[in-house]
Amino acid sequence: MINDLSSQLSMPFFNSHYFSLCNSLNDFYENPCNKYKAIFIHDYFNTPWKIASTTAAIMLLFLTFIQTVCSINSLFHGKKSCYVNT
Structure with a gap:
Protein backbone atom coordinates (compact mmCIF):
# COMPACT_ATOMS: atom_id res chain seq x y z
CA MET A 1 0.00 0.00 0.00
CA THR A 47 3.19 -10.16 24.57
CA PRO A 48 4.69 -8.90 27.84
CA TRP A 49 5.55 -12.48 28.87
CA LYS A 50 7.78 -12.93 25.83
CA ILE A 51 9.54 -9.66 26.56
CA ALA A 52 10.09 -10.62 30.21
CA SER A 53 11.34 -14.11 29.41
CA THR A 54 13.74 -12.84 26.75
CA THR A 55 15.09 -10.19 29.13
CA ALA A 56 15.55 -12.80 31.87
CA ALA A 57 17.33 -15.15 29.47
CA ILE A 58 19.73 -12.43 28.31
CA MET A 59 20.44 -11.45 31.92
CA LEU A 60 21.05 -15.09 32.83
CA LEU A 61 23.50 -15.50 29.95
CA PHE A 62 25.32 -12.32 30.95
CA LEU A 63 25.62 -13.40 34.59
CA THR A 64 26.80 -16.87 33.51
CA PHE A 65 29.47 -15.25 31.36
CA ILE A 66 30.65 -13.12 34.31
CA GLN A 67 30.79 -16.19 36.54
CA THR A 68 32.82 -18.08 33.94
CA VAL A 69 35.29 -15.23 33.57
CA CYS A 70 35.69 -14.97 37.35
CA SER A 71 36.22 -18.73 37.64
CA ILE A 72 38.88 -18.76 34.94
CA ASN A 73 40.50 -15.67 36.43
CA SER A 74 40.65 -17.24 39.89
CA LEU A 75 42.41 -20.29 38.46
CA PHE A 76 45.27 -18.19 37.15
CA HIS A 77 45.49 -15.36 39.70
CA GLY A 78 44.16 -16.68 42.98
CA LYS A 79 40.88 -16.10 44.80
CA LYS A 80 41.15 -12.32 45.31
CA SER A 81 40.84 -11.40 41.62
CA CYS A 82 37.04 -11.26 41.41
CA TYR A 83 36.38 -9.62 44.77
CA VAL A 84 36.30 -5.89 45.37
CA ASN A 85 38.86 -4.76 47.92
CA THR A 86 37.26 -2.61 50.60
Missing part, protein backbone atom coordinates in the same frame (compact mmCIF):
# COMPACT_ATOMS: atom_id res chain seq x y z
CA ILE A 2 2.72 2.47 0.93
CA ASN A 3 4.84 1.59 -2.10
CA ASP A 4 2.12 2.69 -4.51
CA LEU A 5 0.89 5.63 -2.48
CA SER A 6 2.07 8.33 -4.85
CA SER A 7 2.23 6.46 -8.15
CA GLN A 8 -1.35 7.11 -9.36
CA LEU A 9 -1.77 10.71 -8.26
CA SER A 10 -2.89 13.28 -10.79
CA MET A 11 -3.64 16.29 -8.64
CA PRO A 12 -2.76 19.65 -10.23
CA PHE A 13 -2.15 21.45 -6.92
CA PHE A 14 -0.26 18.76 -5.05
CA ASN A 15 1.75 20.19 -2.18
CA SER A 16 5.45 19.38 -2.41
CA HIS A 17 5.56 18.71 1.33
CA TYR A 18 3.21 15.74 0.86
CA PHE A 19 5.35 14.45 -2.00
CA SER A 20 8.46 14.52 0.18
CA LEU A 21 6.50 12.85 2.97
CA CYS A 22 5.41 10.07 0.58
CA ASN A 23 8.99 9.60 -0.57
CA SER A 24 10.30 9.43 2.97
CA LEU A 25 7.62 6.88 3.91
CA ASN A 26 8.51 4.77 0.89
CA ASP A 27 12.21 4.98 1.75
CA PHE A 28 11.47 3.97 5.33
CA TYR A 29 9.39 1.01 4.15
CA GLU A 30 12.03 -0.18 1.69
CA ASN A 31 14.81 -0.17 4.29
CA PRO A 32 15.45 -3.86 5.13
CA CYS A 33 16.49 -3.04 8.68
CA ASN A 34 13.09 -1.52 9.41
CA LYS A 35 11.29 -4.48 7.84
CA TYR A 36 13.21 -7.02 9.91
CA LYS A 37 12.76 -4.98 13.08
CA ALA A 38 8.99 -4.87 12.55
CA ILE A 39 8.82 -8.60 11.81
CA PHE A 40 10.97 -9.39 14.85
CA ILE A 41 8.83 -7.29 17.19
CA HIS A 42 5.57 -8.57 15.72
CA ASP A 43 6.56 -12.25 15.88
CA TYR A 44 8.72 -12.48 19.01
CA PHE A 45 7.77 -9.59 21.31
CA ASN A 46 4.00 -9.35 20.91
